Each structure stands twice: as C-alpha cells, then as structure tokens.
Amino acid sequence: MEFNWINVWGAMIVIIMLIPNIIFAIRNPYLENKCKNVIMNIIEQIGRYTSMVLMIFPIFVREFSFKSVLEMICDVVVTSILLLVYWVVWFFYLKTKSKNKAIILAVLPTMIFVISGILLRHWSLMLAGISFGIGHIYVTLQNTKR
Numbered sequence: 001m002e003f004n005w006i007n008v009w010g011a012m013i014v015i016i017m018l019i020p021n022i023i024f025a026i027r028n029p030y031l032e033n034k035c036k037n038v039i040m041n042i043i044e045q046i047g048r049y050t051s052m053v054l055m056i057f058p059i060f061v062r063e064f065s066f067k068s069v070l071e072m073i074c075d076v077v078v079t080s081i082l083l084l085v086y087w088v089v090w091f092f093y094l095k096t097k098s099k100n101k102a103i104i105l106a107v108l109p110t111m112i113f114v115i116s117g118i119l120l121r122h123w124s125l126m127l128a129g130i131s132f133g134i135g136h137i138y139v140t141l142q143n144t145k146r
Contacts, residue, residue: 010055035142047132
C-alpha cells in the first residue's frame with residue numbers, strides 16, 4: 001500500500017486521537033501545566049506536533065509505503081486496537097482522573113506513532129514518537145503528582 005503526498009489513514013488516526021483531547025480541553029479550560037521543566041515541555045510539544053505532521057505527510061522519507069500487505073494489516077489491526085483502548089481509557093479518565101489512567105493515555109499515542117514509524121520505515125516518525133513519549137510521560141508524571 002503506497003501513499004501519495006498525504007496519508008489519509010494517518011490523518012484519520014490523528015483526528016481520532018485529538019477528539020478526546022479537545023473534549024478534555026473544553027471541559028477543563030483553566031487547567032494548569034504543573035511541569036516547570038521547560039526543556040521537557042518543549043520536547044513534548046515538538047515531539048507531539050512533529051509526530052502528527054509526519055503521520056500525515058511523507059516528509060523526510062523516500063518511499064512512503066508498507067513493504068507488504070501483512071505489514072499494512074498489522075498496522076491497521078494494532079493501531080485500531082490501540083485507538084479503541086485509548087478511547088476507553090479516556091472515557092473512564094473523564095469520569096474519574098487517576099495517575100494510572102493518565103500514564104496509559106501518555107503511552108498509547110506514543111506506541112501508535114512509534115509502531116507506525118517502524119512499519120512504514122519512516123524513521124523520522126519513529127524518532128519523533130519516541131521524543132514525544134519521553135516528554136509526554138515526564139510532563140504527565142509531573143502533572144499527576146499530589
């Protein structure tokens with residue numbers, strides 16, 4: 001499966017991941033970021049936006065495709081399962097917040113970005129996903145301290 005200048009599947013994944021985040025932001029407009037480590041906040045944001053852009057656009061990669069149908073099926077199945085778990089955890093997190101749920105919500109999108117990067121052999125996406133994961137998990141831990 002080859003992609004042209006845009007990966008529609010990647011765009012759908014990003015949109016599906018953003019919906020619960022937007023709902024959370026609307027419900028919690030005055031929530032403060034308690035993480036005071038500027039470097040980690042920057043790493044998180046650069047990793048987040050770079051990962052989202054690279055999921056959609058084949059920047060920094062010569063061939064933007066899966067090498068086999070099996071890899072494409074694996075990506076669709078694994079990503080779909082991770083997105084379903086992500087939404088289920090968000091559902092419960094919106095009812096009652098907890099540190100464990102927050103960490104799971106930090107790890108799942110990281111896994112989606114990294115796995116997609118590996119299966120597409122899009123190493124920039126994989127590295128951006130790892131960067132996002134490091135920053136997001138750190139910031140999440142800081143924000144869930146009591």
